[in-house]
Amino acid sequence: MDFPSSLLFLVLLVLHLVLLSVAAPISSGAPSSAAAAEEEEDPAGLLRRAREAEVAEWMVRVRRRIHENPELGYEEVATSELVRKELDAMGIPYDHPCAVTGVVARVGSGEPPFVALRADMDALAIQENVEWEHKSKVPGKMHACGHDAHVAMLLGAAKILQEHRDELQGTVLLLFQPAEEGGGGAKKMIEDGAVKNVDAIFGFHITGDLPIGTVASRPGPIMAGSGFFEAVISGKGGHAAIPQHAIDPIVAASNVIVSLQHLVSREADPLDSQVVTVAKFQGGGAFNVIPDSVTIGGTFRAFSKESFSQLKRRIEEVIVSQASVQRCNATVSFFDEERTFFPPTVNDEGLYGHFRKVAREMLGPDNVRDRKPVMGAEDFAFFSEAVPATFYYFVGMSDGAIGLLQYTPHSPFFTVNEEALPYGAALHAALAMRYLHEKHGTSNLFSKGEVHDEL
Ligand SMILES: *[C@@H]1O[C@H](CO)[C@@H](O)[C@H](O)[C@H]1NC(C)=O
Ligand SMILES: [Zn+2]
Ligand SMILES: [Zn+2]
Numbered sequence: 001m002d003f004p005s006s007l008l009f010l011v012l013l014v015l016h017l018v019l020l021s022v023a024a025p026i027s028s029g030a031p032s033s034a035a036a037a038e039e040e041e042d043p044a045g046l047l048r049r050a051r052e053a054e055v056a057e058w059m060v061r062v063r064r065r066i067h068e069n070p071e072l073g074y075e076e077v078a079t080s081e082l083v084r085k086e087l088d089a090m091g092i093p094y095d096h097p098c099a100v101t102g103v104v105a106r107v108g109s110g111e112p113p114f115v116a117l118r119a120d121m122d123a124l125a126i127q128e129n130v131e132w133e134h135k136s137k138v139p140g141k142m143h144a145c146g147h148d149a150h151v152a153m154l155l156g157a158a159k160i161l162q163e164h165r166d167e168l169q170g171t172v173l174l175l176f177q178p179a180e181e182g183g184g185g186a187k188k189m190i191e192d193g194a195v196k197n198v199d200a201i202f203g204f205h206i207t208g209d210l211p212i213g214t215v216a217s218r219p220g221p222i223m224a225g226s227g228f229f230e231a232v233i234s235g236k237g238g239h240a241a242i243p244q245h246a247i248d249p250i251v252a253a254s255n256v257i258v259s260l261q262h263l264v265s266r267e268a269d270p271l272d273s274q275v276v277t278v279a280k281f282q283g284g285g286a287f288n289v290i291p292d293s294v295t296i297g298g299t300f301r302a303f304s305k306e307s308f309s310q311l312k313r314r315i316e317e318v319i320v321s322q323a324s325v326q327r328c329n330a331t332v333s334f335f336d337e338e339r340t341f342f343p344p345t346v347n348d349e350g351l352y353g354h355f356r357k358v359a360r361e362m363l364g365p366d367n368v369r370d371r372k373p374v375m376g377a378e379d380f381a382f383f384s385e386a387v388p389a390t391f392y393y394f395v396g397m398s399d400g401a402i403g404l405l406q407y408t409p410h411s412p413f414f415t416v417n418e419e420a421l422p423y424g425a426a427l428h429a430a431l432a433m434r435y436l437h438e439k440h441g442t443s444n445l446f447s448k449g450e451v452h453d454e455l
Contacts, residue, residue, distance in 0.1 A: 041167060043362035043430040046160055050422035050429075055156055059421040062086065063152035064134040067416075070123030070141040070148070073179030076101040079121045079151065083176050086155050090162050094174075099188035103176040107161040108168035113439040116173040116194075116201040116387070117428045118380065119154035120147045120180035129412035144414040146206040149421060151176060153206075156425025157432070164433060169440035172432040173198060179379075182340065186382040199439065200351060200389040202431050203380045204424060208407020210396025212420050215359050215427065216371035217393035219352035221303045223345035224273070226377030227312060228335055230280070230297035231256070231319045235328045237292040246290040250283060252326035253294040257281070259322045260298075263314050274311060275301040275375050301375045303344050345381040351391035354438070358430050359393075363423075391431075395424045 049055060062082070069078050080101040087094050087105050094105035101121070128135050128142040136142045143149075158174050175194055179185030195201060210216055233253045238246030257278045268274045276298065283294030300315060302308040316332045323330035334340070359368040371394060384390045397420035398407060406415040 041164060041433070043358050043426070043434070046430045046433075047362050047422060047426040049160055049163070050156055050426040055159055055425070056422050058159075059152040059156045059425060060418045062155055063148050063416065063418065063421065066121075066148040066151055067143050068134050068137045070136050070138055070143045071121075072125060072141060073122040073181055073183030073185060074100045076121040076178050080176065080178075083121075083151060083155065087158065090159055092158055092162055092174075098192045098194050099178055099185055101178045102185070102189055102192070102194065103174075104189075104194045105158060105174040105176070106171055107158060107165055107174065108171040108436070110171055112197060112199075113170040113436060114173055114198045115170065115432045115435045115439070116175055116198045116383075117154060117157060117432055118175040118177055118186075118201060118203040118383070119150040120177050120185065120379075121151050122147055122179050122181050122183065122185070124181055124410060126410065126412050130406075130415055142412065142414070144411060145181065145409045146414070146416050147180065149206050149416045149418070149424070150204075153421055153424035154428060156421060157428035160425060160429040161432065164429075168433060168436055170436040172436070175201075184338070184340070184379060184382070186379040187338075190382060190386045195383060195386050198387050200348070200391070200435055201383050201387045202351070202355075202391050202393075202428065203378075203383075204393045204395050204427070205378070206397050206416065206420055206424065207394045207409075208396075208398045208417075210369070210394055211398050211400075212396050212417060213363060213423065214367040214369060214396040215363065215393055215423070216369040216396070217347060217352065217355060217391070218370050218373065219347050219349045220373075221344050221346050222371070222373050222392055223378045223381065224275070224301040224303055224373070224375045225305070225308045225344040225381070226342040227300050227308065227337070228297065228340050229300065229312075229315055229332060230295065230335070231323075231330050231332045232293055232295050233319070233323045233328050233330045234293040235290070235326070238290045240286075240288040240290055243290065247327045248290050249294040249323075249326075249328050250291065252323045252328040253281065253283065253296050255326060256319050256322045256330070257296065259318050260315065263311060263318065267314065268307065268311075272307055273301075273303060273373070273375065274307055275299070276311065276315065301377065303373065305343075308344075342377040342379055343381045343384065345378050345390075345392050346384060347391050348389035351389050354435060355391055355393060355431060358434050359427060362426060362430055395420060395427065 096103045123143045126142040126144045177185045233249045235247035235249035264274045278298040280297035284291040300311045320330045397417035
């Protein structure tokens, strides 16, 4: 194309400024007409709407802007502001702040029943290693878990729901939550009243281990409970060539680590999945000095409260007793358990049936899969302490090869396939809309004759 380069530069500059401007919402403005809304009320119609350029491309722009400015837990100030600007542009009311930077928006009648949809907003302390136009502009911080996409998809759902607000038989709460990555943001949202009177809550994670256009979940436990531990093993430092005058904490810590591995392999039921990983080992520094102490730390995972507390008790016992075998003392810390222990994420059976039905209508039966539980933990689990029914699922984004580095969360190469955004947005919206219709008991969206008592 023949285009004067200075003009091109100017155009690009203006475009750049528009995209960077924090104050201006990206929203394309007013919702579509009621007529357009009418024909899109079935799940497949909601997906068609989410894939239209007006919604899909806007979500991509939102996601990219958040990606460029990643913020860690409880520091999501600009992200939260962006969310509120977009909600303002759509005419959706919200409460802010909730849990420091969180936002709780409301679409619908304002009356019960209440159903909640949740997205996490925080980034990770990782240096992005992907070279692309919208690479993180903040050194050492990156949206490497896809929470930028989660925010964009919940805004997409907000837009679709707002277009159908007059049909909603109750209220959808949109939870933009801070600090999922170990900060206990969900717990703080609950403490701040975000899910008061909420009957059910849905959340999902985008994932590269499912093809795009597919979703997966299961009834019952889907993600593990998680805890962290740290231990200081103290001996007596000395010359590395005169070990008889020292008490070597390195050898003691090494034996502790080996003994910890027997908790899962020898004490746990092989059919009750558990993990103990020592991920931190720090001590010494010189080649010829036995240090005074060694610090080890790690994580443990289990699916039941019983297995979890059993592991916790035995981790402490094993560290202290095994260290004493080598004449060392040990102190074990589990940190602020209130914040750092995540309960297991357990899916409500009734909501599983609801999810399957709605997702199959939207995506086709073959694209709604069952999934094994994973040992990863998710602070969405906290909502089960405050909401009667919770449901968590996974939205696929892989475009072929599975398990690629680019789709590994928490990797500096992590990449989101933006083609997946409409699926998450539409499913959020469909699950909530249908839930309200069903809960209200006057569903006109269900095929006739079906009984829906599972909710
Ligand atoms: C372990 O603790 C005991 C009791 O406080 C103390 O007497 C001993 O010196 C400690 N041993 C080491 C290696 O720190
Ligand atoms: Zn993560
Ligand atoms: Zn995540």
